[in-house]
Amino acid sequence: MSANVTVRGSDDVTASEPAAAVEAAEAAAEGAPGPVGRDRTVAVVGTGTMGQGIAQVALVAGHPVRLYDSAPGRAEEAVAALTARLDRLVEKGRLDATAREAAVGRLHAARELDELADAALVVEAIVELLPVKQQLFADLEKVVGDDTVLATNTSSLSVTAIAGGLRLPGRFVGLHFFNPAPLLPLVEVVSGFATDRDVATRAYETVKGWGKTPVRCADTPGFIVNRVARPFYAEALRVFEEGAADPATIDAALRECGGFRMGPFELTDLIGQDVNEAVTRSVWDSFHQDPKFTPSLAQRRLVESGRLGRKTGHGWFSYAQDAERPEPHTAAPAEAPKRIVVRGDLGPAEPLVELFEAAGITVRRKKSDGGYIELPGGGELTLADGEASFEYHREEIVYFDLALDYARASRIVLSTKEGISPETLVEAVGLFQALGKQVSVIGDVPGMIVARTVAMLADLAADAVDRGVASAEDVDTAMRLGVNYPAGPLEWAGKVGFRRTSALLGELHERYPSGRYAPSIGLVRRGYAEDAEDAG
Template sequence: MSANVTVRGSDDVTASEPAAAVEASEAVAGGVLGPVGRDRTVAVVGTGTMGQGIAQVALVAGHPVRLYDSAPGRAEEAVAALTARLDRLVEKGRLDATAREAAVGRLYAAQDLGELADAALVVEAIVELLPVKQQLFADLEKVVGDDTVLATNTSSLSVTAIAGGLRLPGRFVGLHFFNPAPLLPLVEVVSGFATEPDVATRAYETVKGWGKTPVRCADTPGFIVNRVARPFYAEALRVFEEGAADPATIDAALRECGGFKMGPFELTDLIGQDVNEAVTRSVWESFHQDPKFTPSLAQRRLVESGRLGRKTGQGWFSYAEGAERPEPHTAAPAPAPERIVVRGDLGPAEPLVGLFEAAGIAVRRKKGDGGYIKLPCGGELSLADGESSFEYHKEEILYFDLALDYAAASRIVLSAREGVDPEVLAEAVGLFQALGKKVSVIGDVPGMIVARTVAMLADVAADAVDRGVATAEDVDTAMRLGVNYPAGPLEWAGKVGYRRTCGLLSELHSRYANGRYAPGIGLMRRGYAEEAGDSR
């Protein structure tokens, strides 16, 4: 199961036929097969949520679609369910009645695999068990033609391993759709070790013709999205385990400051704690227990207790009838200082200067290294850099977190050591409240919440690119579309600055010397190139 979700129903999809699908053909261009033509049959094996969603996408694009399920009666039930979905699309004005009738006429429930013999593309969406998938494709290979493209929708198994026993493994490819398939645009086109380039291209062009946004990736654990997304959950859990903030406050920081659609605690409750933890553990084990992917003990305990999220009524939050969601910590109103001094360049937080001035706060600029904000009572505010306040016990140093967009952010997060001067803390809180922001004060945790999350996402993303998993563009596209990130990790790190991002991780590594935060060579290389003025 994909670790990606939406709260909208799978019927909420525009059923227009993209031009690429209308013009899809079997034409050979430059020796590479084009997309599977609309007149060719697409078969889907497995009629669960993903199977039905993939079938709907192919059907609306104009293909004859055959559904097969090994459980008696399931294919017929899926045909009825898809017909009902098309009816709802007509009711919503997203599909006209004539197109609906034509689509229903192209939909067919197959009784056995032999009825899939003429399919040009077979997509499997069955249980995530390697031996079961291997047996299915071995059986399919005896039925379909040698030119049929065979595809798996697996999100966690090796595409190479599934195809390992096939007579023609070169025509096998991964097509990882995201749930719900009719709505979410991303499809990871995964090339196994033996996948022929022309086959991957044909699969890519086919799903592109269906109106999807495909990205190419190599067959590695987690592919792109489930690999790169791990720090989004892991860093939030780490901050929680250190006692720096509660789940509601961490979620609010990533939503209202970081710009993410959902926080990691509410998202894992929606996905299912068991599912999310299993994906994390699978990636960690596949990478030989790399500390960057270490699972959370707190999440393990949650799973062991049976608190799996919404589906059990209790996860990080309660979903019992009438249960109130915990509110994030929000500081009480405090007076804003009349004036501040900004020393040096605040880097990605530089837009705050204009916001302070617009709020009527007098700002005096001073040259100097290491940008920070000097408060009237003597305290200093710095953008999270991987250090912590307790290290400056003779000075009143506070940190504020990274924001995607300081003007748009509705919440600012501060961290302070225990025993910080109350006057300093009040001035810092009041300063950001003067901008109309809510303010959360968390414990003194290095790197805070958004800053360390973005840095780790960028580090894992850069490593994936440099290891040939996917291009930087495809990684950023996958994370925006697959898990709805507000920006691609490498795009975001580029705006923050690769050197600054590496510096934050280096500071974290010096404080947590287990290898988890050691910046990878890929991120370091980009940092040095940035410093040298190399725009590549």
């Protein structure tokens, strides 16, 4: 292999041998366990898409790699498939021919499990069945040395349970790669109840040396990403089930206002409704039916109907060749008001004031205990706070949703009660259209779409941190890199304000008193700390 190999694109792997050597030397000097040496064999058990992807990452990083599969001939097929992948990288100019030849020379198929005896690291990527995995590792313990690190790529099973019957459970760790493994940078390094700290550190340093971004995580249902991400799907489904908006509009709100790369309905169609629902149900069951993780009945019906998404040609949307993609609800053009009054501080929506002024709208500021925008006709525009318009019988209240960045958002979502005066709604719509935004008007749903989603993501993130699952930094990193969130949940809540985020959930809890929206004590504590800091 050449001294420095950088591979980018659809098979993205970055490896720098000198950098890895420096890191290993520094770790050794500090007395910390270093990564598995590049001259040591990495074995991968299971040759499906994930197994091949992990093998490619280790191979391009410079390790000898052995592939094993219990099905006869599968390992040889995987070697051929990986060789073809390397050939494509050479054709695209992402890997030089010399490095390709060296990598192919280090890649071997194993017909028997005992051919993995000299491996320094064995990564398992087989079927997600606990007894099958337990038996595999029991067999591996009879073959490999006591210093071999054993790792599982499980995404849904307990790392602790898989290692439970091992003679040396301390050398067992979770290495949860994301698919496709060569492309996605995140790896969750999961410590089971018995995992030795040095083993977890060695695994962490190894995948870091492979060009990945590892995060440390305790063994908890869903680890970091699949635990914290549940509200992204669940709140969208809840808004849909309440009849407040259709899937296309909800997706557009989270993409074009919230800054997420994909909406939850299109994303679950891509993942597979059966897969996404199974993960949700698994996490819910693992947390003893905690209402914060309650699955959606609407999604269950979709799965029962066989509409699983792209793979079946129909999910929330149709993927037939002649099918028209539903468009989000978008309000007709409306005349913008020439002047508005901003009362109090708009909080995270304060950047709107400068945008209104830049659009030629006269803005007057007046002091007020609450922050809202007063329209010329007397109506009020208020940032989503967990309440609903129908609660204000005489007032003309229109809520607008939270945006990641109001300047860059291309869509603003409004929510209001039935029977609001047409004049108020026209002024509200026209005001945001004057900024060049498309406007969607949805039903009167507390917390709207983006605001309640971000609040719930932050709540689960804070709870995970406070329960010792991972650090705040690792949680935010995992959510940005693992599921492409535009910001880490705690980072985003910090910008919105932990007090405001907690208060929104408190209002939702009053209106849906099931426990689902009760803010975690950690989120509430952060709100009080924020108040104390502001006062100081």
